[in-house]
Amino acid sequence: MLLIDQQQTYAISGKVTDENNHPIPEATVMLKELQKGVATDASGQFQIASLPSGTYTLIISYVGRQSVQQKITLHHANYITSIVLYRKNETLNEITIAGSQNKFSTKRTDYVARLPLKNLENPQVYSVIGKDLMNEQLATDVLSAIQNAPGINSVTESVGSGGVGLNVNLRGFSADIALRNGMATNYVTLTDPINLERLEVIKGPSATLFGSTLTSYGGLINRVTKQPFDTFQGNIGYSFGSNNLSRLTADINTPLNTSKTLLFRVTAAKHNEDSFQDYGYQRNYAITPNLVYHASDKLTLQVETELYHTERPSNFFGISGGVTAKDFNGLRYQFDHSYGSDDLQSAADVFNVFARATYKISEQWTSQTNFSSGNTDNNANYLFLTFLDNSNVRRMPMQITSKFTSQQIQQNFIGNFQTGTLRHKLLIGLDYYHLQTNDRRTRFVLDTVSNSSPDVDINIDAYHTRLGQTAPFTKYQRNTSTYSAYASDVVNLTEALNIMASLRVDYFDNKAEDYTQTAFSPKLGATYEVLKDQLSVFGNYMDGFRNIAPDVSDPANPIDYEPEHATQWEGGIKTDLFQKHVNFTLSYYDITVRNIVRTVPNNDNIGGFNSVQDGTKQSKGLEAELIANPLRGWNIVAGYGYNDSKYTKASEDVQGNRPYSTPKNSINFWTSYKLQTGVLHGLGLGFGGNSVSDAFLDDANTFTIPAYTILHTTIFYEQPSYRVGVKINNLTDEHYWTASYWATPQKTRNVVLNFTYKF
Known part of the structure; x- marks a missing residue:
C-alpha cells in the first residue's frame, strides 16, 4: 500500500549505466504506483521531482537489457541511486543494484565462486579494487593499485625464473598475480593497468576451484x-x-x-x-x-x-x-x-x-x-x-x-x-x-x-x-x-x-x-x-x-x-x-x-x-x-x-x-x-x-x-x-x-x- 504525506515533496534522482559503468541514455525510469516516468539523458542521469513521501517501486528498462525493479522509501530526504542494466544475453543470473554514489563498492563478480553469487551469499572473503578507485588515485602501475586491499603487504617486484613479476604477502604467504579473467597467465610477468576493469583479491587457499599451480595458501589475485x-x-x-x-x-x-x-x-x-x-x-x-x-x-x-x-x-x-x-x-x-x-x-x-x-x-x-x-x-x-x-x-x-x-x-x-x-x-x-x-x-x-x-x-x-x-x-x-x-x-x-x-x-x-x-x-x-x-x-x-x-x-x-x-x-x-x-x-x-x-x-x-x-x-x-x-x-x-x-x-x-x-x-x-x-x-x-x-x-x-x-x-x-x-x-x-x-x-x-x- 502506498503511504502518502502531502505536506512535503521529494525527488528521486540517479544514474543508469551498463556493466562497464558507461551511461545508458534514453532508458525508461518509471514509478509503478504513480505511473509517472522519465527518460535518462545523454549522461544516463534522471530525476523525478515533486513526489510525496511513501514507498514506491522504481522500474528501469532499456531495449536489449534486463529490467530492474527497486523498492524506494521517501521519508525526510531525497533519494539518489545508481543502477546497472545488464545485456539480456549475458550469462549473469542475478541483477545488482549499486547503492547511490558508493562507486568503490563493486563486490559483484562471477569469478570468485565461478558462479553468479552475491557477496552476502558467498562464504569466501574477497576484495575488489575497481577502475574508479584506480583512476581517482592516478595509479600508473599494478603495484600501487593492489595496496588498496586489506591484508595485502610486502608488495614488491620480485625475482622468478628469469622474469620479473609482482609479489605480495597475503595472509602470511607469498602470492603472485597469475590469473586473468579466472584463467592462467604466466606468474612472473608484469602487466599494465590500462586494460583493468578491476583487481580481485580472493582470500584463503583456493585450489578447489583454481588449482594449486596458480594459487598460494593465502589466496590469489585475478585481473579482470x-x-x-x-x-x-x-x-x-x-x-x-x-x-x-x-x-x-x-x-x-x-x-x-x-x-x-x-x-x-x-x-x-x-x-x-x-x-x-x-x-x-x-x-x-x-x-x-x-x-x-x-x-x-x-x-x-x-x-x-x-x-x-x-x-x-x-x-x-x-x-x-x-x-x-x-x-x-x-x-x-x-x-x-x-x-x-x-x-x-x-x-x-x-x-x-x-x-x-x-x-x-x-x-x-x-x-x-x-x-x-x-x-x-x-x-x-x-x-x-x-x-x-x-x-x-x-x-x-x-x-x-x-x-x-x-x-x-x-x-x-x-x-x-x-x-x-x-x-x-x-x-x-x-x-x-x-x-x-x-x-x-x-x-x-x-x-x-x-x-x-x-x-x-x-x-x-x-x-x-x-x-x-x-x-x-x-x-x-x-x-x-x-x-x-x-x-x-x-x-x-x-x-x-x-x-x-x-x-x-x-x-x-x-x-x-x-x-x-x-x-x-x-x-x-x-x-x-x-x-x-x-x-x-x-x-x-x-x-x-x-x-x-x-x-x-x-x-x-x-x-x-x-x-x-x-x-x-x-x-x-x-x-x-x-x-x-x-x-x-x-x-x-x-x-x-x-x-x-x-x-x-x-x-x-x-x-x-x-x-x-x-x-x-x-x-x-x-x-x-x-x-x-x-x-x-x-x-x-x-x-x-x-x-x-x-x-x-x-x-x-x-x-x-x-x-x-x-x-x-x-x-x-x-x-x-x-x-x-x-x-x-x-x-x-x-x-x-x-x-x-x-x-x-x-x-x-x-x-x-x-x-x-x-x-x-x-x-x-x-x-x-x-x-x-x-x-x-x-x-x-x-x-x-x-x-x-x-x-x-x-x-x-x-x-x-x-x-x-x-x-
Missing part, C-alpha cells in the same frame, strides 16, 4: 579486463611528473556493425619513467584488443589478446653474516643510489591470448568454454647486492634468459535450477593446464662497492665480455601438465541459508622430473542472511595443496612424498547496509600447512641429516574492510589486516620463528570528496595511504624490515568530457623497503599530473 559494449565511446589520457614520467593511454570502444552484435574495444599505453635513484629506467608499452561477437541470443564468442613489453632495472638487496645492523635503518645506505647502471636492464615480451564461448543451453544451464595461452620471453639481468658489512656491498650480476609458455583449456557447465523446494547453483568443470619453461642462468661476482663512494657505474661491454667467459651454472627446464575435474553446488536450504560444497581432483604430471601425483581438494561453506540483502554471517573450510617432487638424492632409494596441504577455517560477517551505502566485512581465519618436508639430524654420529615430511606452519589472523558512502560525493575505502604466522614444526634453525616478509599489522585507507553541485561541481579531493608494521627479512629472524607509513593526496576536476588531476605520492618522503626474501627500496616522494579527454 575491460570488455566491449554496444556504444561508441572512449578516452585518451596523458600523465607526466617526477622522475621524467611520461605516460600516454587510450581506451576506445565501438560496435563494428549496425546490429551491434560485433563489438570491439582496444586499450593501449606507452609508459616512460626514470628511477628515483641515480640509475635505472622503465620503458613499457601495452596494447590489448578485445573482440566480442553475439552470434545469437544463445551464443557469445570472445577473443582477447594482450601484448606487453617492459624494460626495467632488477636490483635486489640482501645481507650476509658480516652485517651487525639489525635493520635497514642501521645500514649506512644512501637511498638515492642504486649501485646499478642504466645499461643493466631486464626485458620481457608478453603475448597472451584469451578466448571464450558462452552458450545458453536452456533457461537452467549455460556452457562456458575457456582457452588461455601465455607466452613470455625474458632476458633478465638481475643485480644481487649483498651487504657484506654495514658499509660495503658485493655486486653479483646474474643473467637469465628464459621462455614461459602456458596453455589452459577449461569447460564449465553452470546450472541454476530447483529440486523440490531447494534452489541449486551448480558448477561442473574440467580443466587442462600445461606449463613449459626453460632458462639458462649465468652469474659471477663483479666487485665490491662502498657506501662512501656508491656512484660506481657498470661497464656494459665488460659485463658482456665477462658473461661470455663464464659458463652457466644451470640450465633448467619445466614441463608439467595438470588434469582436473571439479564440482561446486550452492544450495538454498531456506531463503536465508546457503550451503556450499565443492571438490576438486588434480592429476599432476611432471615430465621433466618424472613423477606424478594425485590430490583431492575440498571446500565447504555456509552463509546465513540475518537481514535480507543487508547482513549475513558466514563460515568456510578451504583447502590448498602443492605437489612435492620425490627425493632422488639416493637413486637406489628414492623417497616419494605426499602433496603438501593447507587447510583454512574462517568465519565472520558481511554487510551491505543503508541502501548499500555501507559495505563491511569482518573475518577471522586460521590456516594450517601440513606435510612440509623438513630436515632433521639422523643421529649417525657423522653430522648427517634426513628429510621427513611432518613439518607444519600456522597462520591465523583478522581482517576488516569498510567501503562507505556517508554523504553524497564522499567515499571511504579502509582495511585492516592482522596476521600471526609461525613455524610450529620445522628445522631447528627456524622452529617457532616467524616466516620472512610477514608483518603482523597492515592498514590501507583512502577517502575522497567530490562536489556534486554549484559552480565547482566536479572538483574533488582525495587522501590516504598505507601503514605496515615491521617484518623479518629472513626465517632466522635476525634482520628486520622496518615499519613504515606512506601518505598520498590528490586534487582533481572531473566533467563529462574531460578530467584533470594531480597526485602527490609518498607525501612525507618516507624512505622504506619492501621484500620478498630479497629487498628493494621503494619510491620517494613523487608527483603525477594527468589530463584525460573523454568522448
Whole structure:
C-alpha cells in the first residue's frame, strides 16, 4: 500500500549505466504506483521531482537489457541511486543494484565462486579494487593499485625464473598475480593497468576451484579486463611528473556493425619513467584488443589478446653474516643510489591470448568454454647486492634468459535450477593446464662497492665480455601438465541459508622430473542472511595443496612424498547496509600447512641429516574492510589486516620463528570528496595511504624490515568530457623497503599530473 504525506515533496534522482559503468541514455525510469516516468539523458542521469513521501517501486528498462525493479522509501530526504542494466544475453543470473554514489563498492563478480553469487551469499572473503578507485588515485602501475586491499603487504617486484613479476604477502604467504579473467597467465610477468576493469583479491587457499599451480595458501589475485559494449565511446589520457614520467593511454570502444552484435574495444599505453635513484629506467608499452561477437541470443564468442613489453632495472638487496645492523635503518645506505647502471636492464615480451564461448543451453544451464595461452620471453639481468658489512656491498650480476609458455583449456557447465523446494547453483568443470619453461642462468661476482663512494657505474661491454667467459651454472627446464575435474553446488536450504560444497581432483604430471601425483581438494561453506540483502554471517573450510617432487638424492632409494596441504577455517560477517551505502566485512581465519618436508639430524654420529615430511606452519589472523558512502560525493575505502604466522614444526634453525616478509599489522585507507553541485561541481579531493608494521627479512629472524607509513593526496576536476588531476605520492618522503626474501627500496616522494579527454 502506498503511504502518502502531502505536506512535503521529494525527488528521486540517479544514474543508469551498463556493466562497464558507461551511461545508458534514453532508458525508461518509471514509478509503478504513480505511473509517472522519465527518460535518462545523454549522461544516463534522471530525476523525478515533486513526489510525496511513501514507498514506491522504481522500474528501469532499456531495449536489449534486463529490467530492474527497486523498492524506494521517501521519508525526510531525497533519494539518489545508481543502477546497472545488464545485456539480456549475458550469462549473469542475478541483477545488482549499486547503492547511490558508493562507486568503490563493486563486490559483484562471477569469478570468485565461478558462479553468479552475491557477496552476502558467498562464504569466501574477497576484495575488489575497481577502475574508479584506480583512476581517482592516478595509479600508473599494478603495484600501487593492489595496496588498496586489506591484508595485502610486502608488495614488491620480485625475482622468478628469469622474469620479473609482482609479489605480495597475503595472509602470511607469498602470492603472485597469475590469473586473468579466472584463467592462467604466466606468474612472473608484469602487466599494465590500462586494460583493468578491476583487481580481485580472493582470500584463503583456493585450489578447489583454481588449482594449486596458480594459487598460494593465502589466496590469489585475478585481473579482470575491460570488455566491449554496444556504444561508441572512449578516452585518451596523458600523465607526466617526477622522475621524467611520461605516460600516454587510450581506451576506445565501438560496435563494428549496425546490429551491434560485433563489438570491439582496444586499450593501449606507452609508459616512460626514470628511477628515483641515480640509475635505472622503465620503458613499457601495452596494447590489448578485445573482440566480442553475439552470434545469437544463445551464443557469445570472445577473443582477447594482450601484448606487453617492459624494460626495467632488477636490483635486489640482501645481507650476509658480516652485517651487525639489525635493520635497514642501521645500514649506512644512501637511498638515492642504486649501485646499478642504466645499461643493466631486464626485458620481457608478453603475448597472451584469451578466448571464450558462452552458450545458453536452456533457461537452467549455460556452457562456458575457456582457452588461455601465455607466452613470455625474458632476458633478465638481475643485480644481487649483498651487504657484506654495514658499509660495503658485493655486486653479483646474474643473467637469465628464459621462455614461459602456458596453455589452459577449461569447460564449465553452470546450472541454476530447483529440486523440490531447494534452489541449486551448480558448477561442473574440467580443466587442462600445461606449463613449459626453460632458462639458462649465468652469474659471477663483479666487485665490491662502498657506501662512501656508491656512484660506481657498470661497464656494459665488460659485463658482456665477462658473461661470455663464464659458463652457466644451470640450465633448467619445466614441463608439467595438470588434469582436473571439479564440482561446486550452492544450495538454498531456506531463503536465508546457503550451503556450499565443492571438490576438486588434480592429476599432476611432471615430465621433466618424472613423477606424478594425485590430490583431492575440498571446500565447504555456509552463509546465513540475518537481514535480507543487508547482513549475513558466514563460515568456510578451504583447502590448498602443492605437489612435492620425490627425493632422488639416493637413486637406489628414492623417497616419494605426499602433496603438501593447507587447510583454512574462517568465519565472520558481511554487510551491505543503508541502501548499500555501507559495505563491511569482518573475518577471522586460521590456516594450517601440513606435510612440509623438513630436515632433521639422523643421529649417525657423522653430522648427517634426513628429510621427513611432518613439518607444519600456522597462520591465523583478522581482517576488516569498510567501503562507505556517508554523504553524497564522499567515499571511504579502509582495511585492516592482522596476521600471526609461525613455524610450529620445522628445522631447528627456524622452529617457532616467524616466516620472512610477514608483518603482523597492515592498514590501507583512502577517502575522497567530490562536489556534486554549484559552480565547482566536479572538483574533488582525495587522501590516504598505507601503514605496515615491521617484518623479518629472513626465517632466522635476525634482520628486520622496518615499519613504515606512506601518505598520498590528490586534487582533481572531473566533467563529462574531460578530467584533470594531480597526485602527490609518498607525501612525507618516507624512505622504506619492501621484500620478498630479497629487498628493494621503494619510491620517494613523487608527483603525477594527468589530463584525460573523454568522448
